[in-house]
Amino acid sequence: MRIESEAGLRTLQAAGIQKLKPKQPRIAVGLATCGAAVGGRKVYESLREAIDRAGADIDLVTVGCIGYCREEPLVNITIPQKPLVILHRVSEADADEIVHSVMDDQVPEDKALCRVPSWDHVTGVVMQYGKGFANIPLYEDVPFFAPQRKVILRNAGFINPEEISEYFAIGGYAAAWKALHGMQPEAIIAEVEKSGLRGRGGAGFPTGLKWRITRDAPGGTDKYLICNGDEGDPGAYMNRNEMESDPHMLIEGMIIGAYAMGLKNGLIYIRSEYPLAIERLGTAIRQAREYGLLGDNIMGTGFSFDIRITRGAGAFVCGESTALVASIEGRTGRPHPRPPRLTDPEGGLFKKPSDLNNVETWCNVPAIVANGSGWYAALGAANNTGTKVFSLVGKVDRVGLVEVPLGTTITTIVFDAGNGGANGKKVKAVQTGGPSGGCIPLRLFDTPVDFESLNRAGTIMGSGGIVVMDEDTDMVDIARYFTGFATGESCGKCVPCREGLKHTLLLINRIQAGKATGKDLAILQEVCETIAATSLCGLGQTAPNPVLTTLSYFREEYEAKVRP
């Protein structure tokens, strides 16, 4: 079963395509956590029963999520020679109708969201499905999808995340083959550097540079490569979907990174609140080992690398690099001052130099290796290359995961993809970057979403959560919500964050209770500036952003609540 030749990989790919486009029709139910939450499992079970009742020759499988959360449960139908059709808002009651249509090579068109005649899986494979169903809109004409460019979510919702063969089908592990068999580690790092890829965990640190520092650190192969899957900001769930919908993409990225950095230990840190991601990654790691893609002598190259999963207890602060290491080592998740950084010998996991990258950062790697740095650098904007997945949530009409090139404006994301406010309400602002970010008012929606422009607006990219607020939203209450979150998640080590945030919350509560004066507003501003300037770690340094940005952009809302 071990892959030791390119021909072997191609044989597996051909076998995988037989699963994606079998001779018989295939029905695939979107079952990431989001799909399951709105009844996807019941839909799956009733489809199972309906197929059995009809004695139909139809494959029924699970896929991940294509990201259009508002329309779930989503069900894909693949009929030979026909376009893949995505059905939306499917319920248990629809099962018999769906199965009977499919038996007649038809789909229930009133349930169809769109059709996909062919799909570019980015890593070298364009899956041709077929023609027909002209009455059903094309994927690219669906307004939610139209502004999107799927690179990271290239396979999400199309392949079964529990079947490595379907990952082979779309060209999976070909990038790892190319890297391990055809490229020097140094060349891979140079390629990642040239691609301009910057970390998707929030700070936007150049990934290639971090790899180079890790590679050059002393310690031979006994270093750690860590994937940060802690994803703790309220409103952010792209990493969860990436892990649940396409776990092998992450693993392949990590294999390539490990080879480039010349290290043998890999670790994925995931919060325990993500049981399905943990389960699917566990399955994917086992499968990758069976095929000789992890473990000793990967793909017959003599290179060895393996991945373990570590579960976190779900503390936001454990996403911070030094707290994350403490947590993995079994200590309390409290940050320590840097340096030493993780890449330093004394600062890494178990005192070994360590590279830490976000889930989505890793997911970009196979695409970069497969298509080259030039292709990647042409996506997005200067110095902000590539695409980014945003979770568009809150009071927006179309809730879901939106993947767009960096540099896309907030307007495009919120109005073109998201269709503005839910229930026809007027949008007033968005919060990006979760509790570490800030609010951007409507008048600044021309701001391109890139690391620097967001910083200039007083907020941050963070992991990519975008929470929409409408005319009914009380901005002071928004500030209170995020401050409350940060206060509860503060580790309590340093005084500005521990005590400062507590008093910030007390002050906002006073304002909300109508008991505050103008003086309290001044204290609020002062204490927030000190928290930002003097906290030990990124949590405290950024936690005042929701207050500071609402104070500056929506001051009138505060002033209306305080006595002079």
Place this chain on the structure above:
Amino acid sequence: MTHGSSEQNDVPEKPVIITINGRPCRAGKGETVLAVAIREGIPVPHLCHEESLAPYGACRLCLVEAGKPGKTEMTTACTLKAADGLEVITDTPQIVKHRSILFELYLAEAPKSEVIKEMAARYGVTKTRFLKKMETDDPLSEKCVLCGLCVRVCNEIMGAGAINFINRGPYTVVNTPFLEPSADCYGCGACVKVCPTHAVVMEEAGSERVMRSWSGTRVPLAACSCCGMYYAPRELAARTLAALDPHLDQDLAGLCPACRGKRIAEREILARQGGAGNHA
């Protein structure tokens, strides 16, 4: 810094000179800016620094402006290693502003602490605009500022691990697990000694030492076999004696320090006189 290619071992390392508030100061290898300032008598407030422990950076009071000329940033002096040519300023308007807020936060957090009041007053802060913490029955007498020193000496130096942080964020407190008397506490009192605000309370009660702040943990004391005075936690004394190499004589082992001194002096005298004195 390397200069020249054929450095010999006996060539002394180039001394590290930093300037603090314009004054050149010599720094030892690996020394922190805070350690240099303390040695030079330059006032930099600090609560969580302890020479024998690794830099921790929790109290955030030791803010300084530091860097190369023209390219400085505000940082904590206790976590900043002295590098040659480093320029440090201890009181910029920005530092004064932030430090004052931090002192106000401390005054609200530990309203009963005289140490904090005096320290804040030295930097011009005598009042806090924040709501003062009110707690009844605080085992740390409303004086704890969570600097972490007690926890760290207990864990990292004594290796006892009797106390630790409980909860997180503003709910953080220091105490024993489950707020129960600790079986791991040696009663060594290092926590008492290291606490900058004198928050940790320890008492002697006859044959026991009572760690009032640590859930009333009681530690039996050893009595001097000569004068009967209780002189040290029993288990800690036994462990310390067991670790001595060479071992202490049997007849010295059970004595309090005063009696031990006396006994040693007696022996010296006996040895010199070559026999039993008549004035013992």
